[in-house]
Each structure stands twice: as C-alpha cells, then as structure tokens.
Amino acid sequence: MNTKNESNRYNHPYKPYQIQLDLMDAIYDTIENGYKVGIFESPTGTGKTLSIICSCMTWLRDYKRNNVFTETGSAKDINNDSNDSFEDSDDEPEWVKQAYINSILSRTKNKMVDYEKYLDEIKADYIHNVQKAEEIHTNQRKRTKRIQKDSVELRDDDFLPVDYYSDSEVSSTIDQKNAALGTEINQLLQKVSGKTDDIEMTNDCPVNIFFSSRTHSQLNQFSHQLRLTSFNSSVEGIDERTKYLALGSRKQLCINDKVKKLSKNDLNLNDACVDLQKSKEGCDFLPKDYMSSSLTKKLADLSMTEVYDIEELGDLGTELKVCPYYTARRGIEMTEIASLPYQMLLQETTRSVLNLKIEDSIVVIDEAHNLLDVISSIHSVSINIEEIQKIIKSLRFYLSKFIKRLNSGNRIHLMKLIKLCQLLICFIQEQEKEGSNKIGREIKVEDIFHNSTGDMLNIHKIETFLAKSKIAYKIESYMEKKSNGENSKSSSSNPLLFKMVKFLKSLVNPSREGKFFWDIDNGSVSINYLLLDPSAVFKEIVSKARCVLLCGGTMEPMSDFKNYLFPYVDNTKIKTFSCSHIIPQENLKVFPIASNDGVDLEFSFDKRNSISMIASLGEAVLKICQNVPGGVVVFFPSYKYLNQVLKAWKDQSYNLLNRIEKYKKVFQEPTNSSHVETVLSDYSKSIKEENKGAILLSVVGGKMSEGINFSDELGRAVIMVGLPYPNAYSGELIAKRNFIESETIARGGSPQEATRNSQGYYENICMRAVNQSIGRSIRHINDYSIIYLIDGRYRSPSIQNKLSNWVKEKIQLKQSNLAEILEETKEFFDSKSISRLG
Structure with missing residues (x-):
C-alpha cells in the first residue's frame, strides 16, 4: 500500500496505539494478500470497531484507486466489454488506446464530481426545508395518529385470508394474475436498468464491505464510529464522502403506524406489511413502482449524503413519507460499506431479496464469538x-x-x-x-x-x-x-x-447437516431439529466473498471456528490475530485460586454440592470484598447453583451473607429481563453515590455476562466460580457430540481421536463463556481490575491455554494460597490509590 510508512496510514481519527496499528495491519494484510478468512481477537476497550473501519475502508479506497479508477483498471474494463468497439483493440495504435482510456477516466471523474455535487445540493435543500417540513409533518402526524387510533379496532373480515388454491386447483384467474405479476416484474426490471433521473451514478467497484453484528445497539455504535472518520478519495482531486447504508428489519424501519400497532412480534410485522401491500388500499408510504420511483430515489440518494444510523434513516423516511425499509434496496448499489444484523446476512433468502452482492466483497462479522450458536439457532427448531x-x-x-x-x-x-x-x-x-x-x-x-x-x-x-x-x-x-x-x-x-x-x-x-432428536425441558418432551454442521450454511458466504473477517473481544478458543465453521478452508488461507490489552501491564492481575483454609476448591458437577466447599467459597468472597474497593462482580455456573449457594450462605450457622453485606451491598442478577436495568442502576448507585461498594452475583451466559459494561469502580474485581460446563446430558449437546464423533471416524480418525474432538468441543463451549464473562471489567486504557478464577482446574495449562491471550499473559501462579493472593490484592489497590493522589 502506498502509505505504508506514513504515521497515520489508516486515516484513524485519533493517534492510534501500537496494538491498534497491529490489528489494522493484520486486517489489511488479510484482505490484500489473498487470505480467505481472518479471525481477530481484540479486547473490549481497545478501539476494535474503529480499527476495523479504518483498515477496511483504507484498503477499499486503495483498491479503487489502484484497480478501478486507473489506466490499468480502465483498460481491463475496455477489454471486458463485449459491446465495445475496442473488441479488436490490439490492432489500434497505442495513442488511440490511451486517448480512449483517458476519455473514460475523465467521464468517470466528471460523473463522480457531478454526483458529489448533487449529494451536496439535495442535502442542503433538505436542511433548508426541514424546519418547515417538520411543522407540516407534526400536524399531519397528529391527524394521522388520531385517524389510525380510531381505525385500529379491526373487524373480523380483516382476519380472513385470501382464497387459497393448491396446485391442482389453480384457476385461470390465478394464472392471469401470475402472468400479470410477471409482466409487472419485468417492467420494473427494465425501469431499474434504464435511466430514470437526471443524475445517475454507477458504482464501478466490485467490492463492498458488509459489517454485521448481533444487536441493534452494536450496529448503531458502528454508525457513530464510522461518522468520526474520513478517507482519502479514490480519484485524485475529488472530495469523496463515505457511502454508507444501515440495513435493518421492518421492526427498525417500518414507518406505518397501522402495521406496527397490529403486530406484537417481528414475524407478524413482516406478514402484516406484505398483507397491506396486497390489499386494495396498499401502504401509504410505498409507491407501487418503488424501485423506479423518484421519491424512493430521493431518499436513497439522501441516505448517501452522510452517515445515518438506523433511527436517523427512519426519520428521513418519515420526513419524506416514503418507506425506508424498501428504499434501502435502491441505495445498496451505491454503498461502499453497509451494516446489517446477523439474520439478514446469514439467511440466503434475505440476501437474495435485498440483492446483497457478496461476491468479491469483504464480510466483517463483529462479536463473532457466538457465531456458531447463532447459525445453528437460525436453522434449528423445537416443539x-x-x-x-x-x-x-x-x-x-x-x-x-x-x-x-x-x-x-x-x-x-x-x-x-x-x-x-x-x-x-x-x-x-x-x-x-x-x-x-x-x-x-x-x-x-x-x-x-x-x-x-x-x-x-x-x-x-x-x-x-x-x-x-x-x-x-x-x-x-x-x-x-x-x-x-x-x-x-x-x-x-x-x-x-x-x-x-x-x-x-x-x-x-x-438438511443433510441436521438431525431430529428427542429432548426434555422442564419435564416436557420435545422433538428438536438441530443444524449440526453450520459450515455448510456459511460456506456460500465464504466461497463468494473476497474474505470473511471474524472479530471479537473474546475469540478464544479459535480452534472451533477452524474445525466447525471453515473445515474446507486450507490453514494457509486463514489468518489469526490476538492482541494484548490496551491497558498498562500493571493494571490487571489474574489469580487462580485452588484452595482456602485447607479446603480444595473444585466446582465440578459431582463435587460442587459440598457444604464445606460452599462455605469456604463464601469465606474467600468475604475476604476479597474486604480488600477490593468499589464493585465486585461474581459469576456462577448457573442460576440453580447461585440459588443453592445463596441459601447456604444465609444459613445462620455460617451467616456469610450478613458478614459480606457489612463490606458490600449484595445484589443478585434477576431472572426477569425487565428488572435488569433497575438492578444495575441500584448497584451503580450503591457504589458511586452511597460510596459503600457493592457485590453483584451473576450467572455465566446470563443477562450480565455479555454487553454489560462494568468499567472503573463498577468492576474492580471479577470472580469466576468454577468452570461453567454446559449440561452434558442435554439433547442438543448429545446430538452435537455424536455428530462430531461420527464425522471424525468418517474422515478416517480413530475412536480415541473422535472422543478427544468431542471432549474438546465440550470444553471450548465452557471456555468461551468464561472469556466472555471475565472480559466485563477492563473497558478502557486507564481501567484496572483483578480477576479471580476460583477453581483448582484453572491452574491446569490446558485450561489456561484456552483463555484469551490478554488474560492468560497476566496469570499469577507463584502465589500458592489465598493469604498471599490477598496480600497481592492489597498492594495492587494501594498502588492505585497512591498514583491517584500523586
């Protein structure tokens, strides 16, 4: 790349740290040098999202500059154009070829200049009229809401389906309707391919970036991070804005109040929308010919004028009174980078409907630690x-x-x-x-x-x-x-x-890759269908894309991704990268704790019910609370075991809970999701306002183990109790392990190898959950915390090797008992107090 030696070669909006440069180098190298897959672990708080954006967008602009908008790139286009008069261009003089190439470059540049000016104009026009439009639309919305409120009471007729005819019952009327529909589709396609507006700009670059994440809030965060950046133009002399589009579901982008009021869930919302379009009244916000409508084009172009998140895109649609969900399909062609939720990327039917051209594109999947589970979940069902x-x-x-x-x-x-x-x-x-x-x-x-x-x-x-x-x-x-x-x-x-x-x-x-099997949940027998081999579903994306980048704060153990998601990709085509944390070395310590007061601490399934061990755990937690300021977050393997431990700690003979509460106010993770915010707010208030400190008893894989930010005093210590292995007797896990063993043997492996692979998969599920939970505390460069791993098995090298690198490299093994660990704890926090005073 041309700017390799420049200090800010990736156009990062801030001065990047070395680990950010290392990550951006690794991502750029993966895209540039023919890797098919990249697996990247960058801890939360290290600026991972900005690093992804800057490296991918810098590569894309470099690629366009060097391969699309150059004499070489233009010559390729000429030679590939079967309708061009240069079909026999080898017979033409060189100066003629060069003059023709220059004319193409000039026309392309002029079109880009015109398009950027056009975007400036429609943006200025929108800003100029928005205040007046807001006044008009406010009154209209009031009237519309009154009308819709009155009409939301549905009649029974509204719940009747259209007449259905099976294949043997199709009438000539149905045939005629289908034929008419086919004609209409062809007309739409012709309109789309034709020139319908004064300003028409085509995207000559075959590469796009698709950024996918799990939640709506994570995608919005991506939009806001992208807004901080700007990149060198792919054509000299043009100020080229980033063309971005936030793709979302109807739930995020539907602006028809009637549809939204009629639908209490996503599936109903989709069908309610389609049903309304088929009705005589239609949808007020969707032109019948929306793919060639000037109104949808205006919204599509306006969405390119700057980086809009999903809510802002919905607001634009509301202002222009046109559906942003369907309009987004018109904007995809012009985008350089688009964001979308997992489900829209991973389902082939959705990609087809949206016309997502992933061929030769860069597919980025963020928070990819749960990708295997997400793919299986989308294609599995139980009843x-x-x-x-x-x-x-x-x-x-x-x-x-x-x-x-x-x-x-x-x-x-x-x-x-x-x-x-x-x-x-x-x-x-x-x-x-x-x-x-x-x-x-x-x-x-x-x-x-x-x-x-x-x-x-x-x-x-x-x-x-x-x-x-x-x-x-x-x-x-x-x-x-x-x-x-x-x-x-x-x-x-x-x-x-x-x-x-x-x-x-x-x-x-x-699917050949799935199986039906029996399971029992809370005493209820069910028939389950489970996708056992997610690699088959994901293979189409991998084979078509230029490269697929899996990114996350906790990607270890990475072996599962190679073995069960990309078994068909050669190891030489897979790049892995894991960076240290951005914090100084002295800001984190990790202590495995194997015993306390002569009691061995091993919370395996057959030993965890020991009353003496539960009591010893309570004593250890009490001593940690005495030496750690602020907040302490404790993770238990399950809700059931958390309740069992709490019951024992409340026992009058131990009185452990009351003793802990003398130092930290005790909070427990709620089982009801609607109560999570209240508990977190009270926990934070106890630490920040009451200055007493607090301890939050949580569950691995629960509501506090992912997506919750315990930065600074909210998480000065994280305690992991035991190794949270999943239920080995669940139908899903039995089916999955049987599949792994049979596949190993089918590939020529021995029964012993099959058992090892199955056990390794089981252990990796546990360690991914551990890594995700203990990553809740360190959230930025000045943060500091201690992680306590309470279980003797954490002193095993095989377990430690499956911890995230930034945790593994901070493990302290020289301390052999809790007393020594507590002494280290006291020195750790004393040094932080002195540095703050200094």
Whole structure:
C-alpha cells in the first residue's frame, strides 16, 4: 500500500496505539494478500470497531484507486466489454488506446464530481426545508395518529385470508394474475436498468464491505464510529464522502403506524406489511413502482449524503413519507460499506431479496464469538406437546369462527394441519410409552408417521400452504386480539404457528447437516431439529466473498471456528490475530485460586454440592470484598447453583451473607429481563453515590455476562466460580457430540481421536463463556481490575491455554494460597490509590 510508512496510514481519527496499528495491519494484510478468512481477537476497550473501519475502508479506497479508477483498471474494463468497439483493440495504435482510456477516466471523474455535487445540493435543500417540513409533518402526524387510533379496532373480515388454491386447483384467474405479476416484474426490471433521473451514478467497484453484528445497539455504535472518520478519495482531486447504508428489519424501519400497532412480534410485522401491500388500499408510504420511483430515489440518494444510523434513516423516511425499509434496496448499489444484523446476512433468502452482492466483497462479522450458536439457532427448531396442543386449540377456534367464510383450499389445508398436529402428539405419546424418547436419541423423519395416515397428508403441500397463504399471521393476530380482549397484558411474543411453519420446513426439507432428536425441558418432551454442521450454511458466504473477517473481544478458543465453521478452508488461507490489552501491564492481575483454609476448591458437577466447599467459597468472597474497593462482580455456573449457594450462605450457622453485606451491598442478577436495568442502576448507585461498594452475583451466559459494561469502580474485581460446563446430558449437546464423533471416524480418525474432538468441543463451549464473562471489567486504557478464577482446574495449562491471550499473559501462579493472593490484592489497590493522589 502506498502509505505504508506514513504515521497515520489508516486515516484513524485519533493517534492510534501500537496494538491498534497491529490489528489494522493484520486486517489489511488479510484482505490484500489473498487470505480467505481472518479471525481477530481484540479486547473490549481497545478501539476494535474503529480499527476495523479504518483498515477496511483504507484498503477499499486503495483498491479503487489502484484497480478501478486507473489506466490499468480502465483498460481491463475496455477489454471486458463485449459491446465495445475496442473488441479488436490490439490492432489500434497505442495513442488511440490511451486517448480512449483517458476519455473514460475523465467521464468517470466528471460523473463522480457531478454526483458529489448533487449529494451536496439535495442535502442542503433538505436542511433548508426541514424546519418547515417538520411543522407540516407534526400536524399531519397528529391527524394521522388520531385517524389510525380510531381505525385500529379491526373487524373480523380483516382476519380472513385470501382464497387459497393448491396446485391442482389453480384457476385461470390465478394464472392471469401470475402472468400479470410477471409482466409487472419485468417492467420494473427494465425501469431499474434504464435511466430514470437526471443524475445517475454507477458504482464501478466490485467490492463492498458488509459489517454485521448481533444487536441493534452494536450496529448503531458502528454508525457513530464510522461518522468520526474520513478517507482519502479514490480519484485524485475529488472530495469523496463515505457511502454508507444501515440495513435493518421492518421492526427498525417500518414507518406505518397501522402495521406496527397490529403486530406484537417481528414475524407478524413482516406478514402484516406484505398483507397491506396486497390489499386494495396498499401502504401509504410505498409507491407501487418503488424501485423506479423518484421519491424512493430521493431518499436513497439522501441516505448517501452522510452517515445515518438506523433511527436517523427512519426519520428521513418519515420526513419524506416514503418507506425506508424498501428504499434501502435502491441505495445498496451505491454503498461502499453497509451494516446489517446477523439474520439478514446469514439467511440466503434475505440476501437474495435485498440483492446483497457478496461476491468479491469483504464480510466483517463483529462479536463473532457466538457465531456458531447463532447459525445453528437460525436453522434449528423445537416443539413440544403443550405447544402443539395450543396450536390445535387456536386452529379449531379460528375454524369455528370463520369456516363458512373460508374457501375450500383454506378449509381443507387447515383441517389437514390439525390432523398433522394430532399425529405428532400421538407419535410423541407412543414413543414415551415405549421408552424410546431418550434424550439425544435421533428421530428418523419416516418413523414419525409410520403406521399412521400421515403419508396421505402430503406435508409438503401443507408447508407450501402456510408459506404462501400467510395464514399463520391472520390466525395469530386474531387469537392475539381475543386474548387481549380478555387480558390486556397478554401478547404473543413467540407465536406458535410460526414455530410450526419452521418445524414443517425442517420436516419437509431436512438438511443433510441436521438431525431430529428427542429432548426434555422442564419435564416436557420435545422433538428438536438441530443444524449440526453450520459450515455448510456459511460456506456460500465464504466461497463468494473476497474474505470473511471474524472479530471479537473474546475469540478464544479459535480452534472451533477452524474445525466447525471453515473445515474446507486450507490453514494457509486463514489468518489469526490476538492482541494484548490496551491497558498498562500493571493494571490487571489474574489469580487462580485452588484452595482456602485447607479446603480444595473444585466446582465440578459431582463435587460442587459440598457444604464445606460452599462455605469456604463464601469465606474467600468475604475476604476479597474486604480488600477490593468499589464493585465486585461474581459469576456462577448457573442460576440453580447461585440459588443453592445463596441459601447456604444465609444459613445462620455460617451467616456469610450478613458478614459480606457489612463490606458490600449484595445484589443478585434477576431472572426477569425487565428488572435488569433497575438492578444495575441500584448497584451503580450503591457504589458511586452511597460510596459503600457493592457485590453483584451473576450467572455465566446470563443477562450480565455479555454487553454489560462494568468499567472503573463498577468492576474492580471479577470472580469466576468454577468452570461453567454446559449440561452434558442435554439433547442438543448429545446430538452435537455424536455428530462430531461420527464425522471424525468418517474422515478416517480413530475412536480415541473422535472422543478427544468431542471432549474438546465440550470444553471450548465452557471456555468461551468464561472469556466472555471475565472480559466485563477492563473497558478502557486507564481501567484496572483483578480477576479471580476460583477453581483448582484453572491452574491446569490446558485450561489456561484456552483463555484469551490478554488474560492468560497476566496469570499469577507463584502465589500458592489465598493469604498471599490477598496480600497481592492489597498492594495492587494501594498502588492505585497512591498514583491517584500523586
């Protein structure tokens, strides 16, 4: 790269630290030098997001400058253009070729200049009129809200689906409608490919950057970080702005109040939107020909004028009265960088609908430590008897209300769906009687309807009916209305009919990489479908993209990503990188604690119930609280064990909880998500305002172990109790481990190797959870904290090697007992007090 020796070669908005430069170098090298996959671990607080942005965007501008907007790049375009008169350009004099190349470069530059000026103009025009528009729209919104509020009370007719016809019942009218629809689509495609506006700029660069993260807040943070940056233009003499688009779901971008009020969950929202478009009234905010509409183009262009986050993009749509969700599809072509949630990237159907061209692009997945679980979750489903019974009840209730008003196609398929649900219940009950429903045991699809009339139902047609008719949305909405009429607090946040639709899809088209198996949760028997091999689903993205970058604060152990997500990628094409923390060496200490007062501390499943060990743990926590200022966060392996320990600590013979409360106010992680903010606020208040200090008892994998910031005095110490291994007897884990072992043997491995791989996978789940939890405390360069790993197994090299590098390199092993560790603790915090005074 041309600017390799410059001090700010990545256009970082601040003076980057060395570890940030190292990370940016590693990312740039991965993209530039043909790596297919990059796995990067950069602890929270080290400026990871800005480093990703700066390295990727700098590479992209370099690439455009050197390969797209150059004489060489233009010559490639000429030679690749089959319609060009230069087809036999080898016969032309060199000066003619050069003159033609220069003319192309000149036209491209002029188009870019015109487009940047055009964006300046529409932005200025928008700012000039926004105040007046806001006054008008405020009044309109008031009127609209009144009108919509009055019309939200739906009639029964609104819950009726359109007439459904199966393949054998398709009428000539339906054929005509389909033909008309095909004609309309072709016309739209012609309009899109044609020139419809005065300013038309095409994106000549084949490479885009797609940044994906798990949550809406993380994507918004990305937008705000991108806003801090600016990059050298890809064409000399032009001030080129960053073309960015925030892609989101309807939940974030729908601006139609009627649709939003009718829908209590995401799945209903999607179908409500589609249903409204098909209705006679249509959606007020979506032009019928939105892909060629001047209004949608105006919003698409306006979204390119600066970096807008998802809420701001929604506001633009509200101002212009045009749907930002659908308009985003027009803006994708011009973007250099787009952000989107995991689900939109990982599902092939969504990528196709949005026309996301990932070919030769850079795909960045942030917070990628949970990527394996996310992919499996998206393509997996579970359903139990109680849920199936509720579905049958809903279907019967709906049929009793509307049976005379449904056409035969809808009636017949709904009755078949009821029959199918009844057969599933019979199968589960029969297997339970025979004792065949052992947890983790595989279920063959053909066995589900063996010796029944299920094969006569044609499950594929039922699944097609549910997918095409969208009747699940109608039924769920109607049942929701009825339940709300009886109890206003009732709502269907996890609609069962949509779960049944997903289950039937798995039943009709079970992936070779997945399996059906038995499981039991809280005493309820369920049939589960689990995607066992996420690499197959992810392979299309990896094969098409120029490279895929997995980034996170805690990516260790990295071996799972190589083994189970990219087994088909050669190791030489995978780059891994892990950097130290940005904090000074002396700001973090990590102490494994193996014993206290002669009691060995090992919280394995068969030893953790020892009363003496629980009491010894309490004494250790008490002593730590006596020596640590501010806040202490403790992580337990599960809610069940946390409650068990608390019960023992409250026992009058030990009185440990009262003794701890003399030094720290005790808070417990709530099981109800709605109470999390209150607990965190009270915890913070106790530390910052009451100046007493506090201890927060939390759970690994719970609501406090990810995404919560315990910086500064909120987390001067983190205590990890035991190794949080998942339940080895869960159906999901049994199925997964069986799959790993069978795959190992199928590849020629020995039974011993198969067992090692399975055990390694099990251990890696645990260590990823540990790394994620203990990373909650150190959040910025001046932060400091101590991590206590209370379990003798943390002194094992094999366990330590699976800790994040920034934790592993700070482990203190010379202290052999708690007394020595507490002495080190006191010296650590005394030195921080002296430095603050100094």
